[in-house]
Amino acid sequence: MKDTSVESILVRAPNWIGDQVLAYPFYRFLRQAYPKAKITVASVPWMSDLHFLKEIDEIHILKKSQSNQFLKKWFHLNQLALDLRKKGPFDLGVSLPNSFSAGWLLYRSGAKRRVGYRVDGRSFLLNEGVHWDDRPNRHRSQAYVDLLKLNDSRAHHVVDFWKNESDPVFDVEGQWNPKDTLEPPDEPFWVLAPGATASSRRWPLERFVEFAQKVKQDTGWKGIIVGGPSEVELGIQLSEYPGVNLLDWTSRCSITGLWKVFRESQFFLGNESGLAHVASLCGARVQIVCGAADPRRTKALGPGPVDVKVNPVDCWPCERNVCTQKGIREIQCLKGIHSNHLWKELREDLK
Numbered sequence: 001m002k003d004t005s006v007e008s009i010l011v012r013a014p015n016w017i018g019d020q021v022l023a024y025p026f027y028r029f030l031r032q033a034y035p036k037a038k039i040t041v042a043s044v045p046w047m048s049d050l051h052f053l054k055e056i057d058e059i060h061i062l063k064k065s066q067s068n069q070f071l072k073k074w075f076h077l078n079q080l081a082l083d084l085r086k087k088g089p090f091d092l093g094v095s096l097p098n099s100f101s102a103g104w105l106l107y108r109s110g111a112k113r114r115v116g117y118r119v120d121g122r123s124f125l126l127n128e129g130v131h132w133d134d135r136p137n138r139h140r141s142q143a144y145v146d147l148l149k150l151n152d153s154r155a156h157h158v159v160d161f162w163k164n165e166s167d168p169v170f171d172v173e174g175q176w177n178p179k180d181t182l183e184p185p186d187e188p189f190w191v192l193a194p195g196a197t198a199s200s201r202r203w204p205l206e207r208f209v210e211f212a213q214k215v216k217q218d219t220g221w222k223g224i225i226v227g228g229p230s231e232v233e234l235g236i237q238l239s240e241y242p243g244v245n246l247l248d249w250t251s252r253c254s255i256t257g258l259w260k261v262f263r264e265s266q267f268f269l270g271n272e273s274g275l276a277h278v279a280s281l282c283g284a285r286v287q288i289v290c291g292a293a294d295p296r297r298t299k300a301l302g303p304g305p306v307d308v309k310v311n312p313v314d315c316w317p318c319e320r321n322v323c324t325q326k327g328i329r330e331i332q333c334l335k336g337i338h339s340n341h342l343w344k345e346l347r348e349d350l351k
Contacts, residue, residue, distance in 0.1 A: 017274025
């Protein structure tokens with residue numbers, strides 16, 4: 001049953017690329033539950049290209065505070081909420097991030113019903129707070145969707161999401177409307193994304209080099225290195241190694257502008273990062289080298305095949321951004337994943 005009593009909805013979007021992509025089923029189900037409502041999304045600036053335009057009506061950018069002082073940041077947050085209040089009134093507000101600040105934003109925005117998880121001391125801000133289910137195998141995408149249970153009696157299971165879609169292909173141009181789409185090469189190619197925000201999730205550089213050399217030796221395919229400004233130096237380094245056949249395409253377009261490159265590639269190889277999630281949503285065959293992350297919670301869930309390679313040492317998955325082990329045990333979860341074995345397994349899957 002579709003709810004017609006809610007006319008205006010405010011959603012506080014995730015702050016990270018991977019989380020935003022994993023929230024896609026949430027936005028789809030939200031629109032299905034409230035087909036006539038005006039949906040406004042409050043978003044950090046760096047997420048502005050990744051909103052699902054067919055599911056929402058308006059994007060409100062939350063400008064970053066220019067100060068690191070606690071009080072000034074707090075006053076800035078309060079002003080952001082008051083700016084949102086002017087766009088209301090909102091019948092419903094949903095916080096996808098679990099932070100106190102996201103709950104405060106909903107509260108001060110004047111949203112009448114405020115839904116989110118009762119964590120981080122924010123229960124008093126959410127008049128329809130939801131108990132946090134901390135089962136280790138609960139996927140983050142499912143956690144987002146479960147926030148709709150209070151408003152939609154149907155149970156949605158994200159594991160079946162793409163099976164139930166009438167068109168199991170993500171509509172990149174309709175949803176993201178990229179303005180700077182890169183055209184892929186005419187010859188067979190693969191995509192390499194060596195970056196990740198957390199050092200505990202970055203496969204050693206020499207493993208990427210070994211992998212690229214094996215692909216070149218066995219297939220002759222070119223590899224395209226992708227990433228943002230922080231990966232430019234890494235892209236230059238990788239492309240200069242002998243026998244890799246890699247083109248450096250880092251920082252050549254927005255993240256959404258890579259969609260054709262992802263979709264038409266033979267496969268995508270990367271760390272557990274935002275780019276891996278985007279590539280998966282765009283329909284690429286995705287191979288993830290997983291370090292500290294827990295794939296039970298964060299595995300990419302696009303319409304194409306996704307394989308996650310892990311090396312479950314005794315401290316895995318720690319889900320820390322920085323490895324706390326020392327010496328030869330440092331990032332052993334990643335060092336224990338060998339390029340030759342990975343390519344052999346992936347090549348079998350590609351046949």
